[in-house]
Amino acid sequence: MREAVVGASAPAQAADRVAERLRPFLTRPGLLAQPQCEGDPAGYRQHVLHTEPDGSFSVVALVWLPGQETPVHDHVSWCVTGVHEGEETEHRYRVVGGDGGERLLATEVIVNSAGEVGGFAPPGDIHLVRNSGSTRAISLHVYGADVGRLGSSIRRVYPQPRVSAQS
Template sequence: MPSSAPSEPATAPAPMTDETRATDAIIRPGGATNCTPHRSDAMAEPREQVSARLRERLDAAVDAADPVNVAQEVKHVLQDTLRCDALSLPDRYRGTRADTYARRLLYRDPSGRYTIVVMAWGPGQRTALHDHAGIWCVECVVDGQMEVTQYDLVSNSEDRYQFAERTRVHAGRGSAGCLIPPFEYHVLSNLAEQPSITMHVYGGEMDHCHVFEPAGDGSYRRHTKALAYHD
């Protein structure tokens, strides 16, 4: 998951349609930057009004000219939404799994510009060291406490990779960070004694990543991991 670690106190699949679960994330009135309702939505049905507002803001954010600006704008949208207490996720996105953290698709932009994925982490669950397959991402802690450890790729020779830890951040609710290739190597961990929930906005559909497993001599071996969504 590239350019900065989460900052400020601020990782059987079912086929999805382009509009899958587009209204599942409820943005309560007050989801704009100034925490006041959006006037053009005043006559809309409440559930559609609030979810449309989040999509509207993200659509505008991803129109920025380059990945750095896109990621920063998306980060601001997510932080504003949580700061205003304007996000409500249905319970099905909060359920944890015993075998691994849960990864669930919340929304897929019909134009393919971005996807929103919600992850639910049980106590002690974590990712391996991994990249984002060249896709920018913004990650935000919705509930709980996460540890984010970012790494720099120092060298690689044949099938061996060397990394150096760059930063280690404890991120609480409302914390958000950007990952912009080539700075995309990290580990996410839920070190809390209760579940944590994170939201991830990807610059497209991330259907695979590269995972780096310790080789036992300080180096890592890389393999490709297919990514799927849980029910």
């Protein structure tokens, strides 16, 4: 991961390079220790696995029980996600309107199963992630930020009403 991040010339390139390095490990049995696979009935749970000493990236495991989801949000940095176990559904949005009439326009729904990887770099990273399956889901996230220091990769939460393209 370190080599992929240091050698990248732009955030999107870092995300692409990290995604390629993460993919082969996702379905590996025993990848995470048992405590790193524990969820929380109150909401999805974050386990910080590694923070690079210079703050250039962090590796996090997110554990989702069935039905748990994030708020609609964006990020402080580029991000790569890979599903280790279960299935996650990502709903992507963009802000439309203005002058107090902003809405979130649904642009895409992506379902990721174990072994699948995705990545992005701001802007254009507004989304909600949900465990839409009936079993626990675990995903690995690599962020281009020091999540140990920040506590989260979320930059902003979007409370605006959500609309579909047909609305």
